[in-house]
Amino acid sequence: MTGAMALFSTSGNNPAYYPSSPFQILYVKPAGPSSFVVRPGTYFFVPLWNADDSQPIVGTWPATHSDAISYFFDPSQVGGQGFIITVDGRSTSIGSAYLAGPVTTPTLLDCAPPDIACGNHIITLGAFLHPLPPGTHTVRIQGGVFGAQVLATYGQSFTEDITYDVTVG
Secondary structure, three states: OHHHHHHHHHOOOOHHHOOOOOOEEOOOOOOOOOEEEEOOOOOEEEEEEEEEOOOOOOOOOOOOHHHHHHHHHOOOOOOEEEEEEEEOOEEEEOOHHHEEEEEEOOOOOOOOOOOOOOOOEEEEEEEEEOOOOOEEEEEEEEEEEOOHHHHHHHOOOEEEEEEEEEEEO
């Protein structure tokens, strides 16, 4: 899913880049509420955070999956922490077992050529969810990046607290 979603994620979730997938991807919609209506039996993919090698690169970009785990969670690098998915009040911590990449991609879309170099590698912290029973559900994601290299690059840390409404029917 990391590779399939790379252009969609780095485009700011532009629907023109939404990937073909057997899953419903939960994402922040550019306009309007982040609500989804799905058929019973639908599986979900929930991306929590991405990092890529478009400029500016935070810290030392990883070459291997093992390096990516250290890169993403080490407080001296990205310093990801506190990632949780809560479905209808039941929470699951999302850690290193949920990190994918680095994945080689087409040229990413989160840059402004020719001034900034576009990357072609991405890592994603995300989780798959089983189908939900018919009815209305709430899926909430939380977490952030607080590492020394995030602070050095952007001058601040970043957090997220996003709620999705999902209707299965």
